[in-house]
Amino acid sequence: GNSVTQMEGPVTLSEEAFLTINCTYTATGYPSLFWYVQYPGEGLQLLLKATKADDKGSNKGFEATYRKETTSFHLEKGSVQVSDSAVYFCALSDQAGTALIFGKGTTLSVSS
Amino acid sequence: KAGVTQTPRYLIKTRGQQVTLSCSPISGHRSVSWYQQTPGQGLQFLFEYFSETQRNKGNFPGRFSGRQFSNSRSEMNVSTLELGDSALYLCASKGQGAKDTEAFFGQGTRLTVV
Numbered sequence: 001g002n003s004v005t006q007m008e009g010p011v012t013l014s015e016e017a018f019l020t021i022n023c024t025y026t027a028t029g030y031p032s033l034f035w036y037v038q039y040p041g042e043g044l045q046l047l048l049k050a051t052k053a054d055d056k057g058s059n060k061g062f063e064a065t066y067r068k069e070t071t072s073f074h075l076e077k078g079s080v081q082v083s084d085s086a087v088y089f090c091a092l093s094d095q096a097g098t099a100l101i102f103g104k105g106t107t108l109s110v111s112s
Numbered sequence: 113k114a115g116v117t118q119t120p121r122y123l124i125k126t127r128g129q130q131v132t133l134s135c136s137p138i139s140g141h142r143s144v145s146w147y148q149q150t151p152g153q154g155l156q157f158l159f160e161y162f163s164e165t166q167r168n169k170g171n172f173p174g175r176f177s178g179r180q181f182s183n184s185r186s187e188m189n190v191s192t193l194e195l196g197d198s199a200l201y202l203c204a205s206k207g208q209g210a211k212d213t214e215a216f217f218g219q220g221t222r223l224t225v226v
Binding site: 036041042043044045046049089094096097098099100101102103104105 | 116143145147154155156157160162167168170202204213214215216217218219220
């Protein structure tokens with residue numbers, strides 16, 4: 001069945017450091033891929049998405065490229081800020097678009 | 113535009129009791145889905161409703177059930193509560209569209225079973 005594996009956290013970085021959070025997936029067909037972010041005490045917010053191979057999703061300085069050959073969707077940001085501290089979830093949409101399958105989440109902590 | 117509203121925000125229940133959680137989607141959204149979030153299992157899909165019909169269901173026991181009303185508001189019910197049901201329950205709504213349509217999440221209901 002479909003599944004998502006993302007790197008275990010926590011990830012601790014200094015402000016302005018480069019961020020990579022790895023995400024790989026197993027799926028039948030061609031799922032849409034997402035990164036969601038959860039700030040403390042809040043629900044999830046969509047950060048970015050990609051719908052087909054080689055698509056690049058980007059938002060707020062974050063980027064991720066849909067790599068079909070490596071079944072990956074790694075999240076990157078060139079210079080993190082303290083305000084980026086949150087839990088990041090990689091997810092894919094099932095074929096019907098009725099369910100999201102999430103990775104376990106990666107906690108990012110950025111210090112000034 | 114109001115977001116997804118979940119009530120109540122916090123609940124404490126005793127083992128064996130039942131509980132009902134409520135979710136009001138964004139106006140115009142007809143798809144509502146539910147997720148359970150726990151530290152051990154992460155985010156797991158419970159079920160999805162569209163126009164009062166359950167279209168998809170995750171791998172949860174029959175104690176977990178849901179329904180959707182004609183105004184798209186949804187409720188989920190958990191009967192015979194177990195300690196392991198303690199979790200954050202998140203509701204998400206989507207507008208009609210392709211599988212990459214954004215799901216908007218509520219802040220969740222924190223359920224504690226004692």
